[in-house]
Amino acid sequence: MNESQVIEAFAALSNQTRLQVLRQLVEAGPDGMLAGDVATAVGASPSRMSFHLSTLQAAGIVTSERQSRQMIYRVNFQAIGDVMRFLLQDCCKGNATVQRCCAP
Amino acid sequence: MNESQVIEAFAALSNQTRLQVLRQLVEAGPDGMLAGDVATAVGASPSRMSFHLSTLQAAGIVTSERQSRQMIYRVNFQAIGDVMRFLLQDCCKGNATVQRCCAP
DNA sequence: CTTTCATTTCAATGATTCTTGAATTATATA
């Protein structure tokens, strides 16, 4: 994961609708959710949802898979972890205060 | 730390110049750096640097202190940790894969 | 009190991003 990928991920995460989408997909778990169901859950129009899901996918935060005529979206936890690790290790040089915030 | 603060922090971090500034301030450590020195180190004009430092400060990622006629900026590791914890705990429900990426 | 230096603010411009609704694509079913 390089800097421009991380910047793209931060940009994707800096939007309320997309953060709502992320939460929905986290809740949905490994089965994922249909694009239309995400739109309904979040209260967004199909085209708006498609735009936001594309943004999240381009940033690697979600993945998509076609299932007949619908699209299943899933959260990519590894990508989120990679972004966090970049911020902690690369930007903050493993700072202990930051580290502690994420400790279990 | 609430959602809109986290969104503001992500927006502040989704910019190459500001990520460079962050790295500079991390390297500078607790002493911090003068605004002008950050500008020189990053190769940005004073007004541009002031804009970016204000953005980072508004997001809580850096703090500022006046020292006679100069400004000292310091990274706020706690705020960065708070953002990461929000992403891990609130958005990702403490997901183990994400957790592992930040483990020491 | 004036000058100088460091930084911030302001105004203008260009570039991105967000939103909406209509049109299009892809897939399944009658």
Next chain:
DNA sequence: TATATAATTCAAGAATCATTGAAATGAAAG
């Protein structure tokens, strides 16, 4: 093949963000 459904793409306009250089502020020194 025609029709219906799910999702995406497109075009237009509004809003936000980034950059530049000039002007203003705050603080020290002569």
